Amino acid sequence: MAVDGLIGGGHISGALTTESSFISDPCAGNADLTMDTKEYGMTQTLVDGLAAAAAIDHKGYTFLDDRLEGEEWSFARISAEADRRARYFRSLGLEKGDRLAMIVPDGEDFVLSFFGAVRAGIVPVPMYPPLALGKLDSYIDTAARILGTASAKMLLTTKQVSPILWSLLSRVETLEEIVLTEKVRDHDDSTITATLDDIVIEPSDACFLQFTSGSTSDPKGVIVSHENLVANANAIMYDGLDCDPETDRGVSWLPLYHDMGLIGFVISPLIAHVPVVFIPTLSFVKRPPVWLDVVNEYRGTITFAPNFAFGLATKRATPQKLAQLDLSCIRVLGCGAEPINPTTMRAFVDKFATAGFSPNALMPCYGMAEATLAMSFDRLDRPMNTLTIDRDAYEGDKVAKEAAEGLELVGCGATFPNHDVAIMGAKGELLEDGQVGEIVFRGPSVTRGYFENADATKDLLAGGWLHTGDLGFKKNGTLYISGRQKDLVILNGRNYYPQSIEWEVEQIDGIRKGNVVAFSTPGDSSEELVVVAETKVAEKDLLEAAVKRRVHDAFGIRPREIVLVGPGGLPKTSSGKLQRRKTKQLFEEGTLGTENRLMGSTATRVALARHLTRSAFARFTHNIKKTARPAKKLVDVVRRAESR
Secondary structure, three states: OOOOOOOOOOOEOOOOOOOOHHHHOOOOOOHHHOOOHHHHOOOOOHHHHHHHHOOOOOOEEEEEOOOOOEEEEEHHHHHHHHHHHHHHHHHOOOOOOOEEEEEOOOHHHHHHHHHHHHHOOOEEEEOOOOOOHHHHHHHHHHHHHHHHHHOOOEEEEOOOOHHHOOOHHHHOOOOOEEEEHHHHHHOOHHHOOOOOOOOOOOOOOEEEEEEOOOOOOOOOEEEEEHHHHHHHHHHHHHHHOOOOOOOOOEEEOOOOOOHHHHHHHHHHHHHHOOOEEEOOHHHHHHOOOHHHHHHHHHOOOEEEEOHHHHHHHHHHOOHHHHHHOOOOOOOEEEEOOOOOOHHHHHHHHHHHHHHOOOHHHEEEEEEOHHHOOEEEEOOOOOOOOEEEEOHHHHHHHOEOOEOOOOEEEEEOOEOOOOOEEEEEOOOOOEOOOOEOEEEEEEOOOOOOOEOOOHHHHHHHOHHHOEEEEEEEEEEOOEEEEEEEHHHOEEEOOEEEOHHHHHHHHOOOOOEEEEEEEEEEEEOOOOEEEEEEEEEOOOOOHHHHHHHHHHHHHHHOOOOOEEEEEOOOOOOEOOOOOEOHHHHHHHHHHOOOOOOOOOOOOHHHHHHHHHHHHHHHHHHHHHHHHHHHHHHHHHHHHHHHHHHO
């Protein structure tokens, strides 16, 4: 039963076969929140979902290429291809529970290979591909850490990407082979003798490991079980979105190696039999208008995006483009994965109203990978809900007090049936309506922990609740999110929420909207504020003064430093989201603005050549060892025979 009174309801951002945390967790209060899967039919695992999809041949997924030409895959064809690829993966020596890392930029090969691995009981580890040549050093380092943490046995990638990845074989002890998607796709079925008859998938089995892409700390792999996925998929598709598989159609450009794209638009729609059109992520990054163009062409009813994408869409919407769009087909346009700016949302609604977009379709939402994906959705029967609260009471007394002017936050609705969301104080006490604290969550969607990281898991699930690390409050049954605990700017003993500073600064003419980061850094005697923003303005002195004045007038604080960088100067994730902690790290290292170097630069060419050389040598060495293994095995057999 949902604790909050609303159904529907935002900021999405061990051993592999143990019971789920809500069965094995000794803490009280979880037993009544486990989900009875019978209420949603017989689907208890993603493999059950693939089996059920085998009978549906009239709809499925459409994968668009860079030219927006589509390849149609019915659910029946997807199910059959998953079986085919599963047998191939088994023929390589991969067994149930083995981890298969995936660095696959192509959406079609990613989805089909992901399902193939899952069908064989192999645990996929989705990883983001290398997108910026100027960041190869940090990319390879991060990839090696993720592969090592996951104890990945093999790495699946494409022929195009593989030349810079072979060096990982020499850096990751468990990694035995790099497998190309081209071979997986084009293999001769008649040569495969492996079967799937002995594969039994339990609801408590790990389905895949979800790693974050933007962390500068040691990577943590969230164990996403089959029962987690079934619970969250049903919460999303039925409780949250009230989907009709006969009339709904999803459209997504979201990266498939992140939870919002993978779970929200690949796994959940498969379970609910809702067709989806996939836009290559890079096509959106290069040409943001392509998102709504495809929605218009395919009459999409459901699509989601982070806050920054709404800003880009609004900025690029010319009168000519608006005249070509009919967005009356959109039933749900979700916003999550990063803090939601009410000004950005209103600008989007106002701009696209002329194209038939309904304000009621906008749905703020909240979630995180440790909760599988979704934790709360706003209601479908109303426009976006916001609350303006007194800034002093909120930042000083940790109380949300309504006011005519102050800090405006977007409501993210309520959680789902069989789940519970609450606000917790510093001493572990549950707080009352309007009190600010950490958002905690429990229910069948919650992970049982981080892979082979007992200490981090203990902290994550302390007291029987998932501790999100996010700050917020509840008001009249609606959840409001204000930011991350770790990102708080604490000056002179007072808490400031960085996004409120960022949203204020981006209103200044000359500052690129959605491209501002605020953080604190150690000063001579206490923490001091730094604001970094992107701009195209050449003369920066006047703009720096304007930023300092705006921050002082709004918050009564004086930034220590204003750093203005050119377009692309702020670090972002592979999907385009700003990285606040990475920005702070680069600022303190004195390297801010140097990461996004152009391919033509000498430094980038040298880095690329270095990685290609390392990879070529690692591949050469690997092939020699691979060739030697059968010979060594034969020698061992002969020696054993002679000893008899």
